[in-house]
Amino acid sequence: MAIMKKDEAEPVLRLDGISIRFGDVVANDNISFELKEGEIVALLGENGAGKTSLMNILFGHYVADSGTVQAFGNSLPPGDPAAALTAGIGMVHQHFTLADQMSVLENIILGTEPLFSLRQNRAAARKRIKSLSTDFGLQVDPDSAITDLSVGERQRVEILKALYRDVRILILDEPTAVLTPGETEALFATLHKLVANGLSIIFISHKLHEVLAVSDRVIVLRGGKLVKTVPTGTATRSQLAGLMMGAELEETEFPGGEPRSVMLELSSITTQRSPGRPALDGIELRLSAGEITGVAGVSGNGQATLAAIIEGGQRPDKGTILINGEPQEGWSARRALACNIGRIPEDRHAIGMIGEMTVTENVISERYGSDRFSRYGILDQRACEEFAEAIIRDYDVKCPSPDIRVRLLSGGNMQKLILARAFDGNPEIILANQPTRGLDIGAVNYVHRKLIEARDKGAAILLISEDLDEIRALSDRIVVMSKGRLSPPSARGELSIAELGERMAGRGDVWEDQKSGGGKYAA
Amino acid sequence: MRLEPRETQSAAMTLAYPVGAIATTLVIASILVMLAGASPFNVFWLVLKGAAGSQFALIETLTRATPLIFTGLAVAVAFRARLWNIGAEAQLYIGAVITVVLGTGALPLPSAILIPVLTASVLLGGALVLLGPAFLKIQFGVDEVVTTLLLNFIVLLFVSMLLEGALKDPMGLGWPQSKRVIAEAQLPRLIQGKRLHFGFILALASAMITWFIMKKSTLGYEMRAVGHNPQAAAFAGIPVNRVLIKTALLSGGLASLAGYSEVAGLKGNLTLDLSPGYGYTGIVVAMLAMLNPAGVVAAAIFVAGIFVGADAMSRATNVPSYIAEVMVATALLTMVTAIMLSRYRIKWR
Numbered sequence: 097m098a099i100m101k102k103d104e105a106e107p108v109l110r111l112d113g114i115s116i117r118f119g120d121v122v123a124n125d126n127i128s129f130e131l132k133e134g135e136i137v138a139l140l141g142e143n144g145a146g147k148t149s150l151m152n153i154l155f156g157h158y159v160a161d162s163g164t165v166q167a168f169g170n171s172l173p174p175g176d177p178a179a180a181l182t183a184g185i186g187m188v189h190q191h192f193t194l195a196d197q198m199s200v201l202e203n204i205i206l207g208t209e210p211l212f213s214l215r216q217n218r219a220a221a222r223k224r225i226k227s228l229s230t231d232f233g234l235q236v237d238p239d240s241a242i243t244d245l246s247v248g249e250r251q252r253v254e255i256l257k258a259l260y261r262d263v264r265i266l267i268l269d270e271p272t273a274v275l276t277p278g279e280t281e282a283l284f285a286t287l288h289k290l291v292a293n294g295l296s297i298i299f300i301s302h303k304l305h306e307v308l309a310v311s312d313r314v315i316v317l318r319g320g321k322l323v324k325t326v327p328t329g330t331a332t333r334s335q336l337a338g339l340m341m342g343a344e345l346e347e348t349e350f351p352g353g354e355p356r357s358v359m360l361e362l363s364s365i366t367t368q369r370s371p372g373r374p375a376l377d378g379i380e381l382r383l384s385a386g387e388i389t390g391v392a393g394v395s396g397n398g399q400a401t402l403a404a405i406i407e408g409g410q411r412p413d414k415g416t417i418l419i420n421g422e423p424q425e426g427w428s429a430r431r432a433l434a435c436n437i438g439r440i441p442e443d444r445h446a447i448g449m450i451g452e453m454t455v456t457e458n459v460i461s462e463r464y465g466s467d468r469f470s471r472y473g474i475l476d477q478r479a480c481e482e483f484a485e486a487i488i489r490d491y492d493v494k495c496p497s498p499d500i501r502v503r504l505l506s507g508g509n510m511q512k513l514i515l516a517r518a519f520d521g522n523p524e525i526i527l528a529n530q531p532t533r534g535l536d537i538g539a540v541n542y543v544h545r546k547l548i549e550a551r552d553k554g555a556a557i558l559l560i561s562e563d564l565d566e567i568r569a570l571s572d573r574i575v576v577m578s579k580g581r582l583s584p585p586s587a588r589g590e591l592s593i594a595e596l597g598e599r600m601a602g603r604g605d606v607w608e609d610q611k612s613g614g615g616k617y618a619a
Numbered sequence: 620m621r622l623e624p625r626e627t628q629s630a631a632m633t634l635a636y637p638v639g640a641i642a643t644t645l646v647i648a649s650i651l652v653m654l655a656g657a658s659p660f661n662v663f664w665l666v667l668k669g670a671a672g673s674q675f676a677l678i679e680t681l682t683r684a685t686p687l688i689f690t691g692l693a694v695a696v697a698f699r700a701r702l703w704n705i706g707a708e709a710q711l712y713i714g715a716v717i718t719v720v721l722g723t724g725a726l727p728l729p730s731a732i733l734i735p736v737l738t739a740s741v742l743l744g745g746a747l748v749l750l751g752p753a754f755l756k757i758q759f760g761v762d763e764v765v766t767t768l769l770l771n772f773i774v775l776l777f778v779s780m781l782l783e784g785a786l787k788d789p790m791g792l793g794w795p796q797s798k799r800v801i802a803e804a805q806l807p808r809l810i811q812g813k814r815l816h817f818g819f820i821l822a823l824a825s826a827m828i829t830w831f832i833m834k835k836s837t838l839g840y841e842m843r844a845v846g847h848n849p850q851a852a853a854f855a856g857i858p859v860n861r862v863l864i865k866t867a868l869l870s871g872g873l874a875s876l877a878g879y880s881e882v883a884g885l886k887g888n889l890t891l892d893l894s895p896g897y898g899y900t901g902i903v904v905a906m907l908a909m910l911n912p913a914g915v916v917a918a919a920i921f922v923a924g925i926f927v928g929a930d931a932m933s934r935a936t937n938v939p940s941y942i943a944e945v946m947v948a949t950a951l952l953t954m955v956t957a958i959m960l961s962r963y964r965i966k967w968r
Contacts, residue, residue: 409854429856439854447854452847461844461855464837473837 106169108133108296109185109265114153114163123149124160125320131265136287136297138307138328140340141317142536147300150317151267155180155187167265186258187267192250194242201225201238204257221260228259231293233286247396248279255286266290267298272306273562276394277597284310302340304333316340350548352588353572355387358421359556360406360437360525365415367401376401377580379415383525383556388547389585390571391560393600398580399560400442403529406558407439408432419525433462438523438555440514442530444507448514451503455495456484458502459517487516508539515546526550526557532566544570564593578602622963636957637907644950651945655938662938669931670924676931678815682885684916684923686711686894688822689877690901691908691915692829697870699833699910700842701849702753702863706767707874708898709774710745714875716778717744718882719786719797719889722804730803737804737879738821745875746868748774753867757860771898779891786889797889806884818880823916825873830912832869842866874898903951909958922947 107130114127124146131137141147152158154165156177165172167183194203205221225238234252242250251271258266268287272280287297287310301307307314307328314331316323316339323339365379376398383389393399404410405417408429417424419435432439441448449458460469460480469480484498491512495505502510511531518526528547532540547570551557561567567574574591576583576599583599583606591599598604649659670680690707697704717740726733752770755761781787782795790798806817833839841862844852853859877897882889904922908914929943 407854408856429854430858433856441854446848447850450844450848450851453843457840457844461852461857464840470837474835475837475840477835 106133107131108168109154110166111150111154112164112166114150114160114165116149116153116158116160118149122320124153127163127317127320127322129315129322129325131296131298133296134291134294135313136291136299136311138311138314139298139300139317140302140304140307140314140336142302142340145317145340146320147317148269151187151269151298151300154185154267181261184262184264185267186261186263186265188251188254188258188269188271190270190273192254194250194253196242199239199241200236200245200253200256203242203253204238204260208261225256225260228256232259232289233282234259247274247394248276248282251275251283259290263295265296265298267300269300270302271299272301272303274394274396276600277564277593278601280306304336304340307336308333350544350570353386353388353551355384355572356554357385358382359385359419360558361416361418361421362405363416363418365402365405365412365417367405367410367413375580376405376412379580379582381558381575381582383558385524385554385556386551387572388551388557388559388570390567390574391558391577391582392564392567392574392596393577394562397577399529399577401580402577403442403527403560406432406437406525406527407441408437436521436524438518438521438526438550440511440518440526440528440531442533442560444510444514449502449510452501454499454501455488455493455505455513456480456498459484459487459513462517463520487513491516508535508542511535511539511543515543519546519550522553523550523555526555527560528557529560530562531559532561532563540566564596568593576600576606578607581607583607623966625962625964632961636961637954640953640957641950643953644946647949647953648942648946651942652938655942657936657938662932662936662942665932665935666925666928666943668928670928676927678810678813680920680924680927681819682814682816683927684919685816685819685822685884686877686881686897687900687904687919687923688819688826688916689880690874690897691904691919692825692912693870693872693874693877694901694905695908695910695912695915696829696833696842696873697749697866698846698905700846700863700866702756702866702870703764704749704752704767704867704870704874705764705902706749706752706770706898707870707877707901708894708896709767709771710748710871710874711878711881711894711898712774712778713748714741714745714878715882715889715893716781716786716878717741717875718800718804718879722800722883723798724801727801728803733803734806734883737883738876741875741879742872745878746872748875749867749871750864753864757863775891778889782889782891788888795891799887800883804883805887806880814885816880816884818884821876821880825876826912826916829869829873833912838862838865874901877901900947903947906951907954909954922950 109131112128114124115122116124127146127150129137139147139150149158153160156172156175156179159175167180167185170183172179172183195206198206201218201222204225205217222238229235234256236245236249236252236256242253245253251274255266271283275283287299291297299307299311308331311328314326314328314336316326316336318340326336326339360383362379362381365376367376369375379402381389391399391402401410405412408427408431411427417427424431424435445451450461460483464470464475469476469483481498487493488495488498493509493512495509502513505513526547531543531547535543547557547559559567559570568588572588573585574588574596575585576596578600579602599606645663652659652662669676671677690711693707693710694704718737721740722733722737726736728736748770749767752761752763752766755766756763779795782797786797788796788798806821809815809817809819833842841852841857844855844857845859845862849859878893881893886893900922904915904918907918907921925946926943929940929946932938933940
């Protein structure tokens, strides 16, 4: 009767009637739920469903317009992050908050000890961390510097940081976004050990299978409202998807493409490691017209560098870039554009768009110098505006006027502008780097359709994504990236998720023959 | 207390905030005025009268505004592309040096040719002064705030050396001053017998041209893109370094015209007190104008008016004219605050 006991247990956390508005947007609308001791509750919802603002209210970063938060029977004062911490609530953010140059041990004890007595408590702290790591399967060397750790290890440090502070309630925001399938399994095992020890966990995600795998209850949010709470035992994938999106999920099956001539070839591309740019080691890659090549892999394994090279943002130290068989000299963003490469960057806010400039100014940014938009160095305002208006119309961008600043648009609308800019002039080669990250389901489908459309028109497309489902749904061929190297390609459907996961983790014989760099496989 | 970005900015708001900033400045200044034992209303009235209450006052204000328009434009252009040019003072003095070197008889040409030649040479010289810091920034990542600021002192000492040596006027009774520019090099007076000179027209024309470049040209577009987000600009294929170089040339050139116009239009020769900090005040002018070239003209006249008006006021009361500096500095602070408030709203709680 263990389950009965769980239900009767006093809630450790109670949110009651939480509402918050930002301008016209109701981010949370009268949300109430309880978290019981020893329970994993999944908070499921699309981006923009209100998960993050709810957690920010819980943590005192935002003040709710109405509603209360109670932890262990005591009300938390609104707008006081320190109170949430003292009450035993800890959070592991999607973007880690670690000091890179410091060791694991230092990061964990940072802020828990008075500044001048750090020394004498180190031994005790080290012992405590060691025992926490063995108890909960969070292996990590306390003396490593954070810079030397993999993403999975960094996440373990974040969890240890929370445990070290004796949290009773642990909130994990999209914890699996950065993990390999294998690491995800290990994380789930850790979470189960934690709740067995009496912790309570809120697991925020928009991935259905993970939610089903790890939680006891699923709370579904949509458009700021709590739609339904479902016990995980009775929930199905399609039911949850339906609740989350407001309609039954249609699993689109995209038809395969017909590959033609090779448009872009990377030949033994090698780069040195530099800050934020992992090294590449003998990359061989051929992109054919009418084909989508998907690059699967855990982020941080060289995808950013590979993308930077194709975008023209970086030159390889060694190796050749060939466009239509022609080796390229003096490679740059301008050259890439002149070679008719359409580019969808990974980070639309930081490099895709200039938030402080208008829609018009942003959509012309790759072509303002052409005769179409300027003469003798003077911009043709009319032509620029007409172009922007046509994009707003054709791509159904939700914005009041082409004169508003781009930072006021939603992520989905911003991405539409980027697509429109990249697809203008029917590019022969398209680089789509994380094209759907952070978008809601409608926008994701839109981006997918546009990519398939471009492929059918004959574009050679490279799709880099952390979302395995996306890679598997869209790609005609899949290559896996691990530690700066690319695996040989496999056809769509040839490899199971488990097999892909093995390759993503850098295991398996496909990597063996490439040890010397300059792999003999041509992807 | 928390700041939240505003989603929209109404036209009324863009107008209300600068007005509010100036009102706040007056309130803060009145405290000091009262401490000096005078009535704020009387003092501000005298400042206004001294700045614009007569033809003489008005002409004096516009004359004083002329160099500020040039340095203000120089700063506005550079800051727009996030090139922090703090060295307008140095560029101004280099402009003055070139004017004296070429304009004291070295080029025996008629006015119609000599003035354009001088203008072009000064533009070029000032542009080259800022090229060094821009190059160091691009090539080695050296902070241009430091290099341009320190260059001010180097140039000022260099000018001092010239005035004690190569450029010293032998007929100057030993004073560290240059020879006077020849009549053909002088910028004509706009009104016979008054101090306002052709430099003012040159400043207005520069403002219009700068406005056109910033608003309508591809260069202005590139500068704004580089200023707002250099990574995104580079991604879009905008040649960021080349844009920074062009910005430096434009900014340095504009600032050096201030020195040219002061020597050839007003003073006639070069002395070490040619500029009472016009280069630095240009930063205030540009900020007050929110980096808008058209606004620079208005802001320069406003700042010049306060200085001129405060001089007149201090002659009539016992409030020192230093109040002008306090007012200008306070106006800068309140303006920066107003800009922030127009972009963010404060939420208490």
